[in-house]
Amino acid sequence: MPPGQYWRPEPLVMHYGRVPKPRPERWTFTVGGATASGTEQTFDLDAIRGLEFVEELADMHCATRWSALDLRWSGYRAAELLELAPPDPRVREVLVFAEYGYAANLSLDDLVSPRSLLATHLDGEELTAERGAPLRLVVPHLYTWKGPKWVRGWNYLLPDDGDLGFWEERGYHAHGDAWRQERYAYQSEDARDEVTPPSAR
Numbered sequence: 001m002p003p004g005q006y007w008r009p010e011p012l013v014m015h016y017g018r019v020p021k022p023r024p025e026r027w028t029f030t031v032g033g034a035t036a037s038g039t040e041q042t043f044d045l046d047a048i049r050g051l052e053f054v055e056e057l058a059d060m061h062c063a064t065r066w067s068a069l070d071l072r073w074s075g076y077r078a079a080e081l082l083e084l085a086p087p088d089p090r091v092r093e094v095l096v097f098a099e100y101g102y103a104a105n106l107s108l109d110d111l112v113s114p115r116s117l118l119a120t121h122l123d124g125e126e127l128t129a130e131r132g133a134p135l136r137l138v139v140p141h142l143y144t145w146k147g148p149k150w151v152r153g154w155n156y157l158l159p160d161d162g163d164l165g166f167w168e169e170r171g172y173h174a175h176g177d178a179w180r181q182e183r184y185a186y187q188s189e190d191a192r193d194e195v196t197p198p199s200a201r
């Protein structure tokens with residue numbers, strides 16, 4: 001268990017805002033921003049389903065301090081999609097975005113980690129709407145706010161782009177490694193003076 005977390009038998013359903021209604025026919029996944037080709041690429045569900053289907057046993061660590069262990073996710077490696085629509089060589093960070101404007105900053109390294117999945121199934125069942133159907137990002141070692149449910153794509157960021165995700169805009173950490181307790185932006189070297197700790201507001 002990462003430091004500061006307590007065990008929960010089941011992950012709490014948690015998200016900001018409403019649950020989007022699944023509309024698989026109209027659904028697309030867009031990889032944009034600083035792509036290697038300079039153009040944005042769009043995938044439909046069939047294209048995603050053409051990737052290798054894999055399974056990953058992973059824990060969930062919510063920054064509100066609960067963890068749920070040994071969840072069996074299945075889906076597609078984010079790294080595989082990244083190979084189909086690669087970034088410009090200068091890219092180190094991505095903004096992963098979802099329905100209704102939710103987004104999260106991730107380092108490129110975290111996104112392409114072999115355990116990062118674009119998941120369609122949890123414990124052998126198709127994701128329910130409230131768990132993120134049809135697709136959610138799962139990055140096991142990061143706090144789960146870095147795993148958008150209802151994910152619709154990502155943008156590759158260049159070093160000066162500075163686009164922030166939903167929680168990152170509200171003072172949360174750019175990397176969010178649960179094992180290092182990277183909760184708040186003020187914990188990172190380069191942002192030490194920029195953000196006031198939430199407890200001091």
Ligand SMILES: Nc1nc2c(c(=O)[nH]1)N[C@H]1C(S)=C(S)[C@@H](COP(=O)(O)O)O[C@H]1N2
Binds near residue numbers: 011
């Ligand atoms: N689109 C979207 N994805 C999201 C969130 C959200 O508000 N919107 N919340 C995140 C947070 S903080 C957590 S803890 C997990 C919760 O996932 P669960 O509802 O499957 O337990 O979803 C993450 N993904």
Ligand SMILES: [Mo]
Binds near residue numbers: 062
């Ligand atoms: Mo969370």
